[in-house]
Structures are given as structure tokens and as C-alpha cells.
Amino acid sequence: xxxxxxxxxxxxxxxxxxxxxxxxxxxxxxxxxEAIIEPxxxxxPTFQAESAAAGQMANDLARVVAADLTGTGLFREIPSSSxxxxxxxxxxxxxxxxxxxxxxQALVTGAVNxxxxxxxxxxxxxxxxxxxELGSGLQFSGTVEGWRRMAHKVADAVYARITGEGPYFDSRxxxxxxxxxxxxxxxxxxxxxxxxxxxxxxxxxxTIVLAPxxxxxxxxxxxxxxxxxxxxxxxLDIGSVQRxxxxxAEGTMSFAPxxxxSGQTVVFSLTQGGxxxxxxxxxxxxxxxxxxxxxxxxxxxxxxxDGSRIVFESDRSGTQQLYVMPxxxxxxxxxxxxxxxxxxxxxSPRGDLVAFTKQNKGRFHIGVMRLDGSQERLLTASFxxxxxxxxxxxxxxxxxxxxxxxxGSSTLYSVDISGRxxxxxxxPAGGSDPSWSPLQK
Amino acid sequence: MKRFVTSGLxxxxxxxxxxxxxxxxxxxxTGAGAGLTAGAGANKGIIPGSANDPTSTVFFQxxxxxxxxxxxDQSNLTAEGRATLDGQAQWLLTNTDYQAVIEGHADxxxxxxxxxxxxxxxxxxxxxxxxxxxxxxxxxxxxxYGKERPIEIxxxxxxxxxxxxxxxxxxxxxxx
Numbered sequence: 001x002x003x004x005x006x007x008x009x010x011x012x013x014x015x016x017x018x019x020x021x022x023x024x025x026x027x028x029x030x031x032x033x034e035a036i037i038e039p040x041x042x043x044x045p046t047f048q049a050e051s052a053a054a055g056q057m058a059n060d061l062a063r064v065v066a067a068d069l070t071g072t073g074l075f076r077e078i079p080s081s082s083x084x085x086x087x088x089x090x091x092x093x094x095x096x097x098x099x100x101x102x103x104x105q106a107l108v109t110g111a112v113n114x115x116x117x118x119x120x121x122x123x124x125x126x127x128x129x130x131x132x133e134l135g136s137g138l139q140f141s142g143t144v145e146g147w148r149r150m151a152h153k154v155a156d157a158v159y160a161r162i163t164g165e166g167p168y169f170d171s172r173x174x175x176x177x178x179x180x181x182x183x184x185x186x187x188x189x190x191x192x193x194x195x196x197x198x199x200x201x202x203x204x205x206x207t208i209v210l211a212p213x214x215x216x217x218x219x220x221x222x223x224x225x226x227x228x229x230x231x232x233x234x235x236l237d238i239g240s241v242q243r244x245x246x247x248x249a250e251g252t253m254s255f256a257p258x259x260x261x262s263g264q265t266v267v268f269s270l271t272q273g274g275x276x277x278x279x280x281x282x283x284x285x286x287x288x289x290x291x292x293x294x295x296x297x298x299x300x301x302x303x304x305x306d307g308s309r310i311v312f313e314s315d316r317s318g319t320q321q322l323y324v325m326p327x328x329x330x331x332x333x334x335x336x337x338x339x340x341x342x343x344x345x346x347x348s349p350r351g352d353l354v355a356f357t358k359q360n361k362g363r364f365h366i367g368v369m370r371l372d373g374s375q376e377r378l379l380t381a382s383f384x385x386x387x388x389x390x391x392x393x394x395x396x397x398x399x400x401x402x403x404x405x406x407x408g409s410s411t412l413y414s415v416d417i418s419g420r421x422x423x424x425x426x427x428p429a430g431g432s433d434p435s436w437s438p439l440q441k
Numbered sequence: 442m443k444r445f446v447t448s449g450l451x452x453x454x455x456x457x458x459x460x461x462x463x464x465x466x467x468x469x470x471t472g473a474g475a476g477l478t479a480g481a482g483a484n485k486g487i488i489p490g491s492a493n494d495p496t497s498t499v500f501f502q503x504x505x506x507x508x509x510x511x512x513x514d515q516s517n518l519t520a521e522g523r524a525t526l527d528g529q530a531q532w533l534l535t536n537t538d539y540q541a542v543i544e545g546h547a548d549x550x551x552x553x554x555x556x557x558x559x560x561x562x563x564x565x566x567x568x569x570x571x572x573x574x575x576x577x578x579x580x581x582x583x584x585x586y587g588k589e590r591p592i593e594i595x596x597x598x599x600x601x602x603x604x605x606x607x608x609x610x611x612x613x614x615x616x617x
Contacts, residue, residue: 181594182549182594183590183591183592183593183594185589208586208589210553211553211554229584231584251582253557253561253584255557269554269558271558271561274516274561274562274564274566274568275562275565297555297559297562299554299555299557299558300555313552313554315555320552343551343552343554343555344554359550359551359552362550384549384550386552386553387552404596405594405595405596406595408594433553
């Protein structure tokens with residue numbers, strides 16, 4: 001797909017990562033790791049429409065910015081019915097007292113201009129209690145159909161400025177859309193914005209598809225399909241929706257693929273004679289290398305962000321556990337030692353944690369641990385949670401939750417790595433196997 | 442997020458129309474056998490292709506037994522499973538027109554990738570047993586569906602026990 005944001009201008013001045021003028025007061029800041037978070041109250045009035053065609057957009061942009069921020073669980077929006085001031089000029093001085101009176105600690109103002117198919121969005125962020133603008137505003141320009149991305153860019157800048165965390169709203173998720181009962185479930189690859197908007201289908205429901213995984217540049221997807229009657233790995237170009245099967249020998253099954261950080265190599269599982277091991281393959285030449293060689297089940301490999309190591313699951317100890325090995329294969333170190341079984345490890349984009357699925361005493365959990373297996377933290381518990389994927393900032397995890405029984409269905413959820421803010425992701429049908437894209441450029 | 446409840450209901454409504462999922466390659470073999478030989482049906486009261494025709498796919502499924510079941514997280518064959526496979530081997534050695542795909546399956550209590558690998562172990566265990574009884578390897582293929590194709594949909598052991606299976610699905614026969 002063509003980039004929707006043609007340019008990212010700093011036209012309103014530098015977005016400096018410095019705090020407002022020295023004040024006795026604490027700067028506007030959310031430290032996410034504090035035990036209890038009181039959501040920060042903010043206001044985002046309807047943006048100023050600077051052209052006749054921008055009226056609806058001015059409202060919609062502000063709504064998406066508000067939804068992004070409140071969706072983190074870290075922010076609380078002050079409803080417009082409480083406003084004392086209105087913002088009628090993007091460049092006029094803000095009447096801080098009016099926003100302070102309704103306890104809006106942060107104020108986001110914006111202006112939007114639509115000319116033909118071109119959209120220009122400006123915004124400013126104010127620390128109301130310090131009575132100062134944070135940074136000097138930003139503007140984004142692009143196409144009208146890319147308007148949601150611009151709202152996400154605005155919200156990302158506000159989120160990053162206030163939390164100190166990396167942005168993640170301007171990202172997409174590829175997942176498996178599911179319809180039908182358990183014994184006749186139809187699966188299709190689908191792609192959507194991180195918040196469930198703009199769903200598009202990438203395959204039809206004629207064959208089972210599993211576990212799509214984004215390339216590091218977000219332009220391609222690896223997935224497993226039964227198109228040939230047997231599980232094989234395909235690579236699909238999102239823009240053209242063209243796909244090709246990766247080389248595999250007759251009589252084998254291949255699945256659980258992931259890209260290396262360079263995008264040149266695919267690591268995956270290959271089953272031959274009932275035994276499943278991990279291989280890597282150069283995606284262009286099709287040359288593959290065997291990385292594990294045991295009679296155990298070795299699967300679900302995931303690279304470290306620097307590409308030097310691979311975390312994977314193996315039942316070589318008798319039950320599913322997590323291991324780390326060099327990306328070229330060789331000796332693996334077991335890292336999971338808690339009660340129960342561990343699978344589907346995914347290395348965080350920050351490199352500091354592994355997210356996993358844990359099965360213990362008939363329950364499933366999504367959890368995180370450090371690479372040495374320490375500081376295990378279970379974030380969820382249910383009848384069946386599985387398949388975590390990381391937001392590009394390493395702060396939020398998305399996964400699938402299947403409900404119990406004959407009427408059971410699968411839904412995507414997201415959760416903060418603190419275990420807070422568990423919430424379903426709104427999709428048109430059921431969803432499983434999410435894979436979060438990198439931040440869009 | 443507000444519309445989540447609505448989408449849940451949609452899936453639930455679709456589930457009401459559930460019916461038993463036929464095994465993927467199963468329906469073909471049955472239909473082909475029955476269709477081709479319909480004219481010879483008067484012979485000794487055996488309707489070719491029907492359950493009382495010992496060379497039919499239906500007979501294989503119902504009388505020989507087309508599936509073996511496994512314990513939780515196991516892929517070793519039970520005594521009952523071996524007895525069923527003995528019958529399958531004998532039948533395949535008699536009815537040499539048929540090829541078979543052995544499908545391995547797991548119950549839903551496991552992660553997707555692991556269950557694919559576990560299903561492959563189960564299918565392979567059945568395949569190796571059949572080969573050990575003289576069925577040529579060239580007539581057998583294996584595939585795993587992991588937990589993707591349950592036949593029973595409740596979430597308790599009564600259903601799980603039937604879903605942990607390796608099913609020998611015939612292909613070919615009279616039409617090949």
C-alpha cells in the first residue's frame with residue numbers, strides 16, 4: 001500500500017523533549033510502572049476546521065485521538081459538556097484557568113485543512129496546570145483517506161510526550177478472522193488498524209490459514225496455509241495481495257514461521273516422520289539450515305531484536321518449556337522453570353522480556369518474563385488465552401481468548417504488560433493469532 | 442470496544458447452525474465407490490459401496506474402524522488402537538486400489554503450534570504401525586490438523602477424548 005502520510009513536517013517548530021518553564025510543580029508525566037495509576041484527565045476539543053470541507057474531519061480526528069488515549073487506560077477524557085472555554089483559534093492563547101477549573105491536566109488542540117484529497121492536520125499539547133505548551137506543536141499532511149493514521153500520529157505524539165514510552169497507535173495488526181462453530185470454523189487472513197478499524201481480508205475462507213507474522217518493515221506477511229492439503233508456509237505482499245509458497249520437501253509439513261529482524265531469513269518448524277524441529281531459510285534463495293535436532297517437538301521460534309538469538313519452545317524435558325539458542329543453532333538454555341507448561345514465546349521489541357502462553361492447572365495465561373526466566377508475571381487467566389504479540393513500543397500485548405464450550409468463539413484482547421487494562425479489540429467477526437506491525441513510517 | 446458484545450452474538454448465532462464436520466477427504470471416496478458400480482448391486486444382496494460391501498469406504502469407516510484415539514498429550518498407540526490398525530492394515534492389503542492420508546488431531550487444550558506437532562506425532566505413529574504390518578509406505582501420507590478440526594465441540598474430556606485422534610482417510614479405490 002502506498003504511504004498515506006506523504007510528509008511529516010516539523011512546520012510549527014521543534015518538538016522538543018524538554019519540560020515546560022521551570023515551575024515548582026511536577027511536570028505533566030505519567031510513570032506507568034507505579035502500582036496504581038489514576039488516569040490523567042485531558043480534554044481534546046473538536047479540531048478547528050480551516051476549510052469548508054474539513055468540518056466532519058475536525059470532529060472525527062479529535063474523537064480518534066481521544067479514543068487512542070483513553071484506550072491505554074492511562075488517560076481519562078473530560079467530556080465536552082463540561083467545557084467552560086471553547087477553542088476558536090488554533091493560534092490564540094489558551095485560557096488555562098478555564099481548563100484548570102474542570103481539572104483537565106492536559107489539553108490537545110488541533111486544526112485541520114482539507115483541499116481536494118489533501119489533508120493537513122496541526123496540533124498543540126498544553127500542560128494546563130503549568131500553564132505552558134509542551135513542545136511547539138506538530139503538523140502532518142497526507143491524503144483524506146489516511147485521516148485515521150493522522151489522528152493516531154497526533155495521539156502517539158501526546159502519549160509519547162506524557163508517558164515517556166514509545167508510540168504505538170499508528171500501527172496495524174494482521175490476524176485470523178474466524179466465523180462459524182468450532183467444528184466448521186472458517187478462517188481468513190485479515191489486516192486492520194491496531195484499534196480494529198479498516199479491516200481488509202487478505203485470503204478467502206476456503207482453506208485453513210494460521211498464525212500470520214509481519215515482516216520487520218510491515219509490507220509482507222508470513223503465514224501457514226492448507227491450500228495444498230498440507231500445512232505450508234506462504235509469504236504474502238500486503239500491497240499487491242500476491243503470495244508465494246516457500247520451498248518445502250514432499251512429505252513434510254512446515255509452520256510457525258517468523259521473519260528475522262533483517263527480513264532476509266525465516267525461522268520456522270518443519271515436521272518430517274512425525275518429528276518437529278526448527279529450521280531457518282534464506283527467503284530469497286530458499287536455502288535452509290537445521291537449527292535443532294532432537295526427537296522432541298521444537299516449535300514457535302522468535303528472534304531477538306538484534307537477530308543474534310532465538311527463543312523457542314521444546315518438550316525435550318518432557319513438557320513444553322522455553323529455551324534460548326544462538327540464531328545459528330547450537331546449545332540451548334532453558335529459561336522457564338515455573339509450574340506448568342510454557343509455549344509460544346515472543347521476544348519483546350525492546351529486547352528485555354519474553355511474552356508467552358502458560359498452561360497450568362487447566363487454565364491458560366499470557367505472561368512475561370525476563371530472558372533469564374526471572375520476574376515471571378502472569379497478565380491474564382482464562383479457559384484459553386494464547387498467542388501473544390507485542391505492540392511496537394513493547395508496552396502492550398495483544399492475544400486471542402477462546403471461550404469454553406460448544407458455542408465457544410475466539411476474540412482478540414489487549415493488555416498492558418503491567419496486567420492492567422485488559423480489553424477486547426473490536427473486530428467484525430471472531431479473531432485469533434494476532435501479529436502487531438512495527439510503527440508505520 | 443462497545444460493539445464487542447454484538448460481534449460475540451454474531452458468532453454465537455452462527456454456531457447454532459453447527460453440524461458434524463465430515464472429514465476432509467472422506468466424502469469423496471464414499472461417493473465415487475457407490476456411483477460407479479450401482480448397476481451390479483443385485484449381486485448377493487450386497488450393494489456395492491454400501492456399509493455391507495466389505496470393499497467400500499463406508500465399510501472401512503464403520504466396520505474396520507477408521508480412527509484410533511490417544512491419551513492426553515500422548516502419541517503412543519493404545520492396545521485398542523493397535524487392534525484397529527491391525528484391521529486397517531489387513532483391509533488395505535486386501536483392497537490395494539486405495540491410498541490413505543492419515544490425519545492427526547489434538548484436543549483444544551494446547552497451543553496451536555504444539556498441537557500441530559502433536560497431531561503429526563499421532564498420525565506418524567499410526568502410519569508407522571501400518572507400515573510395520575506390511576502396508577507399503579508409498580500408499581500412505583500423513584497430515585496434522587492440530588486443534589483446527591475437532592469433531593466434538595464441548596469443552597470437557599468426553600469430547601476431548603474423541604478429538605485426540607488419528608483418522609485414516611481413504612482416497613482412490615474403484616475410481617483410480
